[in-house]
Amino acid sequence: MTRTIYIIDGARTPFLKARNAPGPFAASDLATAAGAALLARQRFAPNELDEVILGCASPSPDEVNIGRVVALRMGCGQKVPGWTVMRNCASGMQALDSAMANIHAGRSQLVLAGGVDALSRAPLLFSDAMVRWLSNWYAAKSAGQKLAALRQFRPAHLAPVIGIMKGLTDPIVGQLMGQTAENLAHRFGISRAEMDVFAARSHARVLAAREAGYLGEIVPLIDRDGTVYRDDDGVRADSTPENLAKLKPFFDRKYGRVTAGNSSQITDGAAWLVLASHEAVERHGLTPLGRIVDSQWAGLDPEQMGLGPVHAATPLLQRHALEHADIDAWEINEAFAAQVIACLRAWDDAEYCRRELGLDDALGRLDEDKLNVDGGAIAQGHPVGASGARIVLHLLNVLRRKNAKRGIASICIGGGQGGAMLVEAL
Numbered sequence: 558m559t560r561t562i563y564i565i566d567g568a569r570t571p572f573l574k575a576r577n578a579p580g581p582f583a584a585s586d587l588a589t590a591a592g593a594a595l596l597a598r599q600r601f602a603p604n605e606l607d608e609v610i611l612g613c614a615s616p617s618p619d620e621v622n623i624g625r626v627v628a629l630r631m632g633c634g635q636k637v638p639g640w641t642v643m644r645n646c647a648s649g650m651q652a653l654d655s656a657m658a659n660i661h662a663g664r665s666q667l668v669l670a671g672g673v674d675a676l677s678r679a680p681l682l683f684s685d686a687m688v689r690w691l692s693n694w695y696a697a698k699s700a701g702q703k704l705a706a707l708r709q710f711r712p713a714h715l716a717p718v719i720g721i722m723k724g725l726t727d728p729i730v731g732q733l734m735g736q737t738a739e740n741l742a743h744r745f746g747i748s749r750a751e752m753d754v755f756a757a758r759s760h761a762r763v764l765a766a767r768e769a770g771y772l773g774e775i776v777p778l779i780d781r782d783g784t785v786y787r788d789d790d791g792v793r794a795d796s797t798p799e800n801l802a803k804l805k806p807f808f809d810r811k812y813g814r815v816t817a818g819n820s821s822q823i824t825d826g827a828a829w830l831v832l833a834s835h836e837a838v839e840r841h842g843l844t845p846l847g848r849i850v851d852s853q854w855a856g857l858d859p860e861q862m863g864l865g866p867v868h869a870a871t872p873l874l875q876r877h878a879l880e881h882a883d884i885d886a887w888e889i890n891e892a893f894a895a896q897v898i899a900c901l902r903a904w905d906d907a908e909y910c911r912r913e914l915g916l917d918d919a920l921g922r923l924d925e926d927k928l929n930v931d932g933g934a935i936a937q938g939h940p941v942g943a944s945g946a947r948i949v950l951h952l953l954n955v956l957r958r959k960n961a962k963r964g965i966a967s968i969c970i971g972g973g974q975g976g977a978m979l980v981e982a983l
Contacts, residue, residue: 561835562657563845564980567671567950568595568776569828572938574791575677580825581780584613584675584942585620587827588627592669594776595829596631601841604634607665610655611641612648612672614941615679615724623673633669643942646892647968647976648672649828650945654852654976656832666837671829674942678825679721687714721823727972730859734971735808738815738893741863745902749814752894753801756819756935759891760796763789763932771931771958774828774950789937791822796936819894824938828946847953850979851876857913857973863896864913865975866967867903871914873965873979881923885961888948890968891933901925930955944968949978956982 570591573580582590588611596603609631611624620626621641628639644651649672656668683691690710697703725734732740741747766772767788778786796818806813807820833843853876855868866889874880881904889897901923903909910916931951934944948966956964967977 560661562660562849563833563835563838563843564847564849564953565831565833565843565845566595566599567774567828567830567953569774569943569947569950570778570826571775571786572789572791572824572826572940573677573786574938575823575825578677580675580677581784582675582778582825583620583678584616584673584825584827585623585626585630587675587778587825588623588671588673588829589630590778591776591827592627592631592671592829595831596669599831600843601667603632604637605667605841606633606637606669607667608659609633609637609639610652610668610670611639612643612650612652612942612945613641613674614643614645614648615674615676615721616641617675617678644974644976645971646890646939646941647945647970647974648942649947650949650966650968650976650978653830653832653849653946653949653978657849657852660832660834666834667841668832669829670832671827671946672942672944673827674940675825676721676823676940679724681717682720684714684716684718690714725971727859727862729972732860733808734862735815735820735893737860737862738820738895739809739813740860741899742814742895744861745899747814747895747898747902750798750802751898752814752819753798755894755898756801757796757798759929759932759935760793761932762930763792763936764794766931767792771954774954791824791938792936815893815895819935821892821934821939824940826938826940826943826947828943828950830946830950845983846957847980847982849949850981852976852978855975857975859973862971862973863892863899863969864903865969865973866977867900867975868914869975869977870965870967871920873977874920877979881921884963884965885927885959886930886952886955886964887923887928888933888952888964888966889928890939890944890948891929891935892939892969894935896969945976949980952980953982956980
């Protein structure tokens, strides 16, 4: 596996916060808009791609293989395969990793890979009791049978099951993702105030990056009514530690510290990158922005899933004989403030590093001035399928802006996993 994996370009939509109703765009709308804009500025035609790979954690029933749906909608033609991958929060990063594997194997040379989710459109479901009642109703033939079925109906049957709540609950340990963040807050002694300060900093950094023009990867969206969406719309200037302190815990209402304000937002969005081999770069006269050097996946206790970045990034550092100080920029997806803070403390905890990572000592404190320098998902949102691609794309942009060389993007994954990618700017 010696082929160089070049990053040619990338783009994403604004991330749009879910507001208790279906958002203006379906997942395929988001991915098509960002992908079409990205492909329009390339030196190759869309039908010259070898494949399109799209990560999506929650596709709608009419977009099951959403990768193929979007490939066709973007004008890639019938001969370009499109397929979908799912690794929960890292689905977008998995799409990049799958593209890397095919380029390494020589099966592909030029790939469009990324991720998408429209979480505002997660379905409301019938309860099992309602489904059983409907089954009996449709099976009833005579008037008497239907009358008997009606007598069995209860208004409580109509109470909906919120699909996204089921999707964000780990089926092995029976805990919501936010409850796993509470586990980490307890384990590492992370206070509510520390979480709120971290969350406020995320909002402030995104606002500063927007003002400075550092979010140029965003492609504006226009809905059917002509409304233009230019920026991530969940970012708030009034998300200060003082205001965030007023919010009540959400996942453990009596003893908890994790709130909606120090957690990532439920969001709609898409992100894409163009990956190419050396042969494709030469054939099409492309100018790479950077390269993906290596990637790593890891598993851990689902109740501690937020520590996934520690378990995935550490082997990357070891494999390339790197220390924290050798990394010029980090992107760790902000699923929860407690989760990112816990990662920093785990690396700086000698006992944790010895017992959980097999190291001789603590890996040391990560310099927070290098971490999520333009904010993260607490402010921007976390469209689950897209976030893994977004952090790789933005990491590369940060490296180029700072005239730096090396960065790591890492993400925790529901179910007890972590993913990480080592990226170099060119």
